[in-house]
Amino acid sequence: MGPGAIYIHAMCGIAGFIDFSGRLQADPRRVLDQMRDSLHHRGPDAGGSVLEAGGRIGFGHRRLAIIDLSETGAQPMASASGRYVFVFNGEIYNFPAMRSELAALGVRFRGTSDTEVLLEAIERFGLAGALKRADGMFALALFDRKKNEISFARDRLGKKPLYIGMVQGALAFGSELKAIRKHPAFARPEIDGAAAGHFARLGYIPAPLSIYRNIGKLAPASYVSIAVDDDPTDLATLLNLTRNYWSMYSAAGNGCATRFDDEGEALDALENSLGQAVEQRLIADVPVGAFLSGGVDSSLVCALMQERLSGAARTYTVGFSEPEVDETADAAEFALHIGSQHTELMLDPRSAISAVEEMQEVFDEPFADPSQLPSLLISRLIRSEVTVAISGDGGDEFFGGYMRYPRMLAMEHLAQQIPAGVRRLATGTPVWLLDAATKANAFLRPGSVAGTLGGDRAEKLLGIIAEPDFRHRYEHFLSQWINVDGPGPSPIVSAEIPQGLSKLEQMMFVDAVSYLPDDVLVKVDRTSMAASLEVRSPLLDHKVIETAWRMPDSLRMPEGTAGKVALRRLLARRVPDHMIDRPKRGFGVPLNHWLRGPLRELAEEHLSAARMKKLGHFDSEAVARRWQEHLSGRRNWGFHLWTCICFSMWHRRWMEDPLADEVRAA
Template sequence: MCGIAGIFNQRADQTPDAQTLVNMAAIMHHRGPDGFGYEVMPDTGVGFSHARLSIIDLNEDRARQPFVSADQRLLLAHNGEFYDFKRIRADLTARGARFRSKSDSEIVLHLFEREGLDATLTQLRGEFAFALYDQQDDAMYLVRDRFGIKPLYYTETDDGVVFGSELKVLFAHPKVKREFSSEGLYHQLIQVMVPGSTAFAGIRQVAPGQVVKIERRDGQLQISEHQYWDVNFPLEQEYPGDDVDEQSYIDGVRKHLLEAVQLRLTADVPVGCYLSGGIDSCAILGLSAAATQTSVKAFTIGFDSAEYDETPIAEEMAAATGADHHIMRLNADDLYDHFVKTIWHTERTIYNTLGVAKYLMSQQVHAANYKVVLTGEGSDELFAGYPAFRKDMFLHGLDHLPESERKSWQELLEKNNKLFKGAMLAREEFVSPAFNAKMGFTPSCVQPWLSCADVALPLIAADRRAEVAEYDPGKAIADTLDETMLRGRHPLDRAQYVWIKTMLEGQILTWGGDRVDMANSMEARPAFLDHHLAEYAFTVPPHLRIKGNKEKYVLREAMKGLLPEVLYKREKFAFMAPPAHTDPKKWQAVVKLADQFLSEEAVQEAGLLDFAAVQETFAKHEDENTAIEEKVQLDAVINHMLGVQILHHHFIKTDVPALAAQRAKELGWKSC
């Protein structure tokens, strides 16, 4: 894993500044502390840079990026991992390819030369983001993996296009504007973002499974987008009927997951596992221990709230597998003490301090001299593990059930999801006309955030509020969804599709994944998001994903022999940190941060929020008559208010180009 950056100018005779490229690499030193490289291709207006975290091929001189092809035609900068690369290398070598390194990254150059980009992408398996410039066609390709595990941003300046693994990398370029968009601000306050967007004006993300092509024509850069992969469930009528062979699906899930885990154990450094008390991470640890036949290092986050702490089950699983178990126990005030630093890395607001907890955990992984861990992210998305999926299955996918069974389902949902009301589940049913028109109903996963709009809008400063007065955030999100992937699908499939396109990419894989892991030079490998496994999981009938009141049924059965009995029988519990209202000490830590970032002076300086509305929000949170469910929602909103102010402090008030230059100087990174 690494960080990449680059510049593609409109004019070929406009050579990118080499030191700017080095500075862009330096500001993401945390992504690649093991070395850096840069290349400026003569007479092209193109230059790339790279910060390296060495995991495969530890020889820095041999594996240094960016890579240039032997004929000087291609320039490549890659972040991530390609699995099964040894087989591909062997095949390419037999066809005449000559490799200069043992790095997995280099296969892209040789595949592209021989087969073109489309055929190359079908063979790439893993989590990745890369930039490839082809001098022959005078075109650059920005490519992101199928689920968006690895980040990649780009923007246009007066001179051309600037790209990088993080927003701060773009901001290190002196010609990149650093300002909020009013729509971006609005979405930061309601948590859910428009796919492909950011909080900042003019800055885009390459979407998951997408290629952004930038080509130079007559001194102008033309930008186009192409979706090379998407989440494609079968049509509803294509699923087998009641006589389905259940065991074949159980065996198929086990087979594909084991293969995904085995591939992700490939590294030239030790590989550990994240371990919570859930089925997902326990399955990953169990399979890893069985595949390696060694004691695997397992890392667990423990909270000081019994309602949210999962360490007892994690300890049972670690003991069963003989894991070397490390538990990080967090107290109430630990999380907000590190909130500001976490936002520097997430580059977006967070509704729950789980992101801070994972930032602190990656510190401990790094301190234990581990660079790689396997994680359980993606399982809930594939096998319908979240409370929102069960709710949508009940409301829209079980019309055939008798009323008595539907009533028992409803009671079960109400009983078991109390902790999530106001956060992962809406306090009250919310309907988005745009979603209803697009897919027949408003998915439960977006309802809690879209329902925050009435709370968030008054918080926005008056001039910016006027700019979004007629803006419909639900419509903006729904408009990005591919209707052909929704039409004719089962309601559960439609709900999972929306979650994967919004919350998985915009939350779980960013502030709950790559950004807080790589903050401490630690690579996370989510085996469940192997696209071969995913494509198989999409074929599992909905009633085998949620069977009766059991979510992730087919996965439970596939992993039954590995799991402690209490976990096999346990209902899904979403992994979250205790919200601020649950602990007076934690709330005081919030107030302390607010004194700094939400003071009248700080709010007026940033020009993003309405100070009177900020005060009213805090007063309502502290009112003992405010219902708990509403406090859960207000906890999230207050985190978002703090977040936008901290983002302003980090990326607008701070001179980021100067900071990047200073970072490069301190590291001794300079252009030749």
Template sequence: MCGIAGVIHNDKNRAIDSQTLVNMAAIQYHRGPDNFGYHNPQGAGVGLSHARLTIIDLDEERGRQPHVSSDGRYMMVHNGEFYDFQRIRASMTAQGARFGTKSDSELVLQMYPHYGIEKTVEQLRGEFAFSIYDREEETMYLVRDRFGIKPLYWTETEHGVVFGSELKVLFAHPEVKREIDSEGLYHQLIQVMVPGSTAFKGINQVPPGHWIKIQRKDGKLNIEQHKYWDINFPQAEAHLNVKDEEEYIEGVREQLLEAVHLRLNADVPVGAYLSGGIDSCSILGLSASVRQDPVKAFTIGFDDADYDETPIATEMAEMTGAEQIILPLSAEHLYDHFERTIWHTERTIYNTLGVAKLLMSQKVREQGYKVVLTGEGSDELFAGYPAFRKDMFLYGLSDLPDNLRTDLQSTLAESNELFKGAMLPREEFNSEAINQKVGFTPTCIQSWMGCDGFARDLMSKDHQANIKSYDAGRAIAEQFDESQLEGRHPLDKAQYVWIKTMLEGQILTWGGDRVDMANSMEARPPFLDHYLADYAVNIPPQMRIKGPVEKYVLKEAMKGLLPETLYKRQKFAFMAPPAHTDEKKWNALMELMEEFANEKRIKEAGLIDYDALKQMIDSHADPSVPRDHKVQMDALLNHVLGVQLLHYHFVEQDIPKKAAAKAHELGWAA
């Protein structure tokens, strides 16, 4: 894992400043502290830079990027991992390719001239973001992995295109403007974002499963977006051809084991995150069965028993002989690290779980580990979230008797009472545009879109006016591929919507890459192996959710690895205790609000209406306000604090100057 950056100018004779490229690498030092490199050949109008975290091929000089072909025609930078790369490298060598490193990254440099971009990407397996430039064709590709595990941002400037692994990398370039726009502000407040967007005007993401082609013609850059992969659920009638249950169970077991085995490949030790959920327990169990030595497992412990999963995690660690490291966290201390977390997430967070994850990755690095396996993606593929069960009960079981449907929904609501207002909506919300595209508004985004009225009230009057006629549901729905929804089963539709919105925009961002790489720590999610995903989408909905049991087929596949307590219990959402549940934590939140969201700073930023904010804070003291309402208000207050911190770090501060200072501090110079 690393950090990448680059610039391509409209005019190939316009030089790329070398120190700017170095500064863009330095500002993301946390992504790659082991070394850096840059390449900006004269007369190309292109420059690339790279900050390296050594995982595969630890040779400091040999693995340095950018990689450049021997004839100078091709140059590339890469962030992430390509799995099964040894087999592909052997095949390419047999065809005459000559590799200069033992790194997986060099694959693309050898494959692209031989296969072209389409066939190259088709063969890549893993989590990655890379750029390759063909000097003869004057064409650059920005490529992102299938699920968006690795980030990749880009923007247009007066003179060309700037790209990088993080927003701060783009902002380190003096020509990139930094402005939070009205729609971006609104989506930060409601948590769910328009796929491909950011909080900042003109700053885009390469969508998961896409590449951006940038070609220079006649002194202009032509920019095209191309989709090379999508999560592809079958037509609903295909689920009627059900195979024997045991065949699906064995298939999941085989596919997941292969995905885990591949991700244990590294030239450094590999550990595992371990919560009390089936996902991380399955990963640990399979890892322990594959490896000869004990796995080191890292667990977050909360001081609120309602949210703490340490006992089950410990039981799992003992079953597998893993060496468990527990990081106990006190609720009020999570806000001590909230500001630092926002600097890294570059978007708002609704819950301090993101802070807890950042502190856990720090603990991993302190233990001398750079790589862990994680359980992200399991809920998305095997329908683990409570919202999926609700949609299954409402829309996916047409022949279900009404009394049984009511019983199942009641059981679901009771077992997830703690998370109502977050993982489950406080009240039903429908988007006409999403209804038209999907057939219904999936429960998984209702909690966040249901914040619409609160979010608009919290915005300053100018920003409110700018989005007066804005339809967030329509903006989100327009990014869904209708061909991937038409004729699909309701559960498949709900999972598709979550994967396209909250998986990439939340789980893999502030719950994944950004808080892990904040401490130079690589997280590998085996469940998001695209071969496993292609298998999982064909599992009938009634085997993903069987009666009240979520992730049924996965549980059965992993039954022998799991503690009985975990095997029998329903899904328990993993989140940090909300602020209102602990007086000390609430006070810690209020201290931060007083520092960054006081009346003076609110008015200077011009994003939030201070009176509306004060009214919301005051309502928390009212004992008559229901718990689920407070859960939702907690999320909104975290978002308000987040947008104020985004403004402070990325608009108020001089990021190019900060990047230059970081390069000077590190001794990185052109």
């Protein structure tokens, strides 16, 4: 590399601890290295660690290099003055501009990494000032030797994870839970009942909870500082100290208060901000690929990417033998039109079964989004050829793209037409009677919507409209297992929403602060990191998001449209209409079919009454009933059952197999 080369830090893993008492660990170096190396998959290229304060503080880092492995980018890294030392997982996309600002103030740099730029920005502007300037995805831990203080921070959207565990006398942190469990104070954690309840309802665990008591997630766009000599004593105390340097609340509230009046002006502003975000994410000295489905989000991102490259972009898609979920033909046609070099991976049930067995290593916390399977396999496919991939994540949440939005709005309209007392009575209707009613309706009114509604869906509909308000109705709509003990209100109900948002925007907002960081971005991070692949998401640039909240209603999901009008209009500037107006299939798998076929044996094992009773958290009789209904073909309970299966597999790996880690370590 020449003197003008740059080093982008890239993806990696961080871990470490604080021993407040100074008496917890006989061999802190060994503990730190074990924590660090449990994240080898996140950074296979190198590892570093440092002990401070006589071994009371440990910082560990695993490194995945995009440009080079020069020592000037190695971590843990100390600032030029020696005051700060930190570990950092992520990328700062605007670091050239930050570097220029610092250089103008007299800062001299030893190397060319974004890591050093961020650290020197912290030295010059303070942590909050540096975070506000930084545009990227990251999680970090920072030790201020002068103040004897440690700080943690996370990016605005929560793209990069950061878990923090706190018990009396000890703190441990890491990019994944498996790192924290290597610390002796967290080797045998207990399940958090509320977290398990949320998982049963939603299929993921919302922040700040984790599946374990005394371990939580630092919220997106937040930072927290604690004195090394002042033990916070418990996790709740620590998390109550967090502060925000950006907020989705402000972005949405300010955006909706300053909407664009003119559609053309809005589209031009969006095209400019998204184009800049794509361009920033193409900086690399290694080939960059992109996920390409037949959908609008990834298609637009790939088109903008191709416009900014001198050669052919590399695009990748995953296909299925089941035509209802296969998008390979659409993706191939689009790739041909924009001139990208395109590769397809066909996913058959056998490879899916193989991936299912690996999921509990990839996800060390219960997680039940079935698209985790193709995400892992396509990440491996892309990683065999490139180290960096561009994705289209974020289009649904910020531009009104989920098909559940119009469905929920239709249910809300229906709920408003029915008196509350009548709605409450309807929830007691047995499902067999609902079945009979819908079949009779189909006979009396052939082709009617109600006639195509199965008893299970009718039961769900009645449960939704019986809820007391829109937020609870949306929570019910998104929930799988409703009657679970102890979870309390989910973020869907409890999140503070800016005034003046329409019902569509309210759904977009709660998805942006819960489903996006705790499901979508967890899936992207874990599956890509399992393959040592770095994924960049231009639609999740905070400036793009702030622009998206300013879109007029006509560019979101007007009645009778498929949503994401703004993105469709930008794509229409580049491709024929027939490549845009295609049915949305999503990045899913034919789960209902697979559970009756190639995954049936696995399902039988984990859904048995004995297994469900042993685990708790699920009603074993309800699970058994839905499993039999699913096998008979009378119902499609695939997503509900998958949640149970994933929890059971996770529990077996992480709670019932205490010798597994020792065997693997040996």
